[in-house]
Amino acid sequence: MSESHIKDEQSSITEEVVDLNKQESGLIAFFANNPVAANLLMGFIIIMGLLSYNSIQRQMFPNVEINFINVQATYPGAAPREIEESILIKIEESLKDITEIKESVSRSFRNGGRISLRIHQGEDLAKVLDKVKQRVDSIGTFPSGMEPIQVTQAEFQQDVIEMSLVGDLPLEQLKPIANQIENELLQLSNVSLANAQAPSDEIAIEVQPETLKQYNLTINDISAAIRRYSANFSAGQLRTDAGIIAVRVENQFYNGEEFRLIPVKIGENGGRVLLQDVAIIKDGFTEGERYFRYSGQNAIFIDVKATKSQDTIPVAESVKAYIAEKNKTLPQGLEIKILVDMTYYLNARLDMMLGNLMQGAILVALMLTLFLRFKLALWVMVGLPVCFLGAMMMMPVFGVTINILSLFAFIMVLGIVVDDAIVIGESSYSEIEKYGGGVNNVVRGAKRVATPATFGVLTTIAVFAPFTQSSGFKGSFFFNISMVVILCLVFSLIESKLILPAHIAQIKFSPLKKGGFRDRFNQAFFGFVNGTYRRFVERCVEYRWAVFAFFIAMLLVSIGLIQANYVRMVPNPKVPHDFPSVSIEMSETVSDQTTIDALKTIEKIILDVDQETIDEFGSGMIRDILAFNRGRTEARIVVPLVDEELRHYDTFELARRWRERIPEIAGMKSFSVQDDVNGGNDGGEFGYLIYGSDITTLNAAGRYLISLLQQENGLFDISSTIDPASKEIRMSLLAVADDLGLDMSNIARQVGLSFYGGEAQRVIRDGEEVKVMVRYPQLTRERFAELKYTMIKTPSGQEVMLGDVVELTEEPGISYIRREEGYRTVYVWGAIDEEVVEPNEVIEQIKENLLPQMKDAFPAVKTQLGGTIEEQQAQQDEQIMFFWAGMIMVFILLAVPLKSYGQPLIIMSVIPFSLTGAIWGHFFMGIDLSMMSTFGLIAAAGVVINDSLVMTDFINQRRKQGYDVKAAVLEAGCARFRAITLTSITTFAGVLPIMFETSLQASFVIPMAVALGFAVLYATLVTLVLVPCLYIILLDLNRPFSWIKRKITRQDSTEINSAPQGELAGK
DSSP: OOOHHHHHHHTTHHHHHHHHTTTSSSSSHHHOOHHHHHHHHHHHHHHHHHHHHSSBBSSSSSOOOOOOOEEEETTTOHHHHHIIIIIHHHHHHHHOTTTTTEEEEEEEEEEEEEEEEOOOOSSOOHHHHHHHHHHHTTTTOOOOTTOEEEEEOOOOEEEEEEEEEEEEHHHHHHHHHHHHHHHHHHHHHHHOOOEEEOOEEEEEEOOOHHHHTTTOOOHHHHHHHHHHHOEEEEEEHHHHHHEEEEEEOOOOOOSSHTTTTOOEOOOSSSEEEEEHHHHHEEEEEOOOOOOOOEETEEEEEEEEETTTTSSSSHHHHHHHHHHHHHHHHHTOOEEEEHHHHHHHHHHHHHHHHHHHHHHHHHHHHHHHHHHHHHHHHHHHHHHHHHHHHHHHHHHGGTTTOOHHHHHHHHHHTTTHHHHHHHHHHHHHHHHHHHHSSHHHHHHHHHHHHHHHHHHHHHHHHHHHHGGGGGOOTTTTHHHHHHHHHHHHHHHHHOOOOOIIIHHHHHHHOOOEEEEETTHHHHHHHHHHHIIIHHHHHHHHHHHHHHHHHHHHHHHHHHHHHHHHHSSBSSSSSEEEEEEEEEEEEOOOOOOOHHHHHHHHHHHHHHHHHEEEEEHSSSSSSOOOOEEEETTTTTEEOOBBBBOGGGOOHHHHHHHHHHHHHHOOTEEEEEEEEEEEETTOTOOOOOEEEEEESOOOHHHHHHHHHHHHHHHTTEEEEESSOOOEEEEEEEEOOHHHHHHTTTTTHHHHHHHHHHHTTTEEEEEEETTTEEEEEEOOOOOHOHHHHTTTTTTETTTTTOOEEEHEEEEEEEEEOOEEEEEEEEEEEEEEEEOOOOOTTTTTHHHHHHHIIIIHHHHHOOTTTTEEEEEHHHHHHHHHHHHHHHHHHHHHHHHHHHHHTTTTTSSSHHHHTHHHHHHHHHHHHHHHTOOOOOOOHHHHHHHHHHHHHHHHHHHHHHHHHHHHOOOOOHHHHHHHHHTTHHHHHHHHHHHHHHHHHHHTOOOOOGGTTTHHHHHHHHHHHHHIIIIIIIIIHHHHHHHHHHHHHHHHHHHHHHHHHHHEEEEESHHHHHH
16 A cells, blocks of 8 residues: 555544543543542452452362262172062162153162162252152062162262271271271361271171081071060159159170070070070171281271361361371371371462462563553552452352362463453553543543453353353363353453553653663564554455465364374373272172282282382382272272372373283273373273163173273273173972972071071161171081081971972072163273373274174164263263354354444454464474363453454444544554553463473363463464454455445335336325
């Protein structure tokens, strides 16, 4: 564009006339003219924010809503099929029309079963719990031998401290001390949840079959004698002058020694047969082998948890003070050792985030001081504590706590909350430079950009608002980030519109010192803006379609990086664990000792790997190791690691070394290592549900799928709910049984009492419920050959051997049945090595290749995706929906102030282009795109929309003053260059420290920081170069439509003018 042409254009421009004497009015003017009101408002926000900060709950991660109800059934001696048919199916049928239930999973195993009910998000769990209890209680056809059904709500509890009572004493002697510690912990003022995981006690009365025969007794007779003589009875009460006196029999026995003298038979001559004459009485743990070891010593595990609303730090401090005191009084050789202190990691993570927050704030302050006058930069920076403490003041109202994610949200908005203040401050300062100081000029400058700045903040809020409705397991994560961002932005509006102008109006700006740093910087900066930048944009506008094509090409190249796997997409970044754990589950057919042997094998491998690490690096990775079995088939090892700076490699590498060394262990059903903080899901990272009616076909299909999955690269820890075939002994009546008056239920009951045992009574001892069991000795019960010699009593009192009245056959049986949504199912799950394969890619490959193979081999079964990845895919779909909802709200908020349908599209077009910056940022930093990255992109969308809106609004203002479109575009670019660059640089500077954070725990939030920082940097280029081009491109596209419109309008007017007068009058 020639110089003379510009002069001709400028001669036709209507210069803006400013009435310097006009008194500004409105809310901004009120606070600017009344600094006392502004300072009081600021003081109130700061004081209330500080009070809230000192009292607000601190957590590692936000509370997770656990919307589960569990139904537990216990039926001693029953087989899985019996549990399924006589209990669980009845419960399923009674609950199937409760609409609040999203899904139900039932599991049947020996001696009991349970149903897990997942409730729809947002439902009142207490009401649903009452409904479920009423339905279960209304079932009147449960077996008579089962215990009352327990219906409970799963509640979220925070881990605080895990510890062990360690010593060289046997477990039997450790247990009373551990119970005493548990009781003392619960007496601490702020501890409400403590649990010592010691084995349960039992009084076992073991009788030999031959002894029973000798004394003509049955197990029922012995149980009845115990109930008669070991009991407390009420014998009524006496009314006397002294009042009412109760008459009672106090004869309840509480330990094995006391039971010895119970008479089980009394002769006619008064002779007595005592219990000790016919039985061996054992008072100890329930049957089974136990293994509890803390770094090689006997131990009992004790954990302290906090309720959903408790602050964990004071709880941990109380517990640690108690441990220090208690260790002084414990017997020699005993010690309470802390296995895991969650607050140690919590404080370290929070300090890391606060450190990054401070570093970011300092960088933002430096950027502001570089571009703005020091006093102005100072008051803009005051906006940070005001916004943050204002958000802190309101966080408890919305149930948001201080945690890693809410602190990251503060880091994310570090540069964003000052954007508004920068735009207002810069505009007010420009007005002061032009017309001098004074409140009126400051208010006028603020008002000039108040509308676009306000709507810019509102659009950022609109982008985040839908995410406050996030559901699912990670819904609370997104709610925390979104809520903190929204609260900070609301207070940034208050600060920039009501408080900042009042402070700027009080500043006395001294003239710039000629030749000083500020003067030289301004000359260089504005020389670049009005020279190099203006000429470059002028050229870009001239070749606008080529520029547009270039940015499109860059976007396509970026998408190509993803397609070519240079930048991979994963659902969630993995965060290495500070205390990884190994969990194993053995099949139902193995013995206790086999489970312990497997546990010892894995424990030895872990210690061997650590010894190799010591040999290689000079020090190990493991601080302590706790190994213990849980029941007969489950075991766990917890391995707290040394401090992060002392580790030679990360937890994932350590877990890989463990896995490589684990041999094939007979009878092991599942093996999993929790090396990821976000892992530990019962359903695995991925899982497949196999439906069908025939359990044999389901098991075969499951084994076939496991064999296919084990051949896939990048999949490990493949496990399933399939149990190896177990054995059952079936009894069928012989004809002689009918002659003797025996039926199958009578025989089954007598055999059950003999081999499983009869429960004589239960006593409460030291707060624990202890069963008194009467049964044959263990060796007798273990021998199949002994079964046929069991004595059965007929209704007439005659005794016969079991083998004479029934036929015994050994057949394969079922040890575990899983049902979901009314169908029998098998669940196969595993973990994904994200270093080797992309999760979504491997799931797609399984869907396209492996599942069809399984369905060809087993056409009767159906499959469904499960596990963490299924939840993540649902979360991704929800995020996409929320993103589009946010975009619609943004469009409305832009269209209203701009009074245009087309211009909002120009502004919003920078959003897809900002994706280019985010992808290249991930590429340069060598990290994967994840669900966390999308949050960075959402925040970036808010920033770039703000910048584009400020630019577009300025172009519109200049056009109203009579500027030519191209001149208005160039003028807007130069006038808004400083504000746009500064908002982007401060946003980038705010997240810069977290991008280069070396702490492994920060890997959860680094993708958000990278996405936000690089997207905003690139979007600045888009705003300053592409938006001016797009504005004119929009006008180019309007020309054909305007030409058609003019033609139609002209044609209509010609027809009207040529029509006869009467015809027009008729019309």
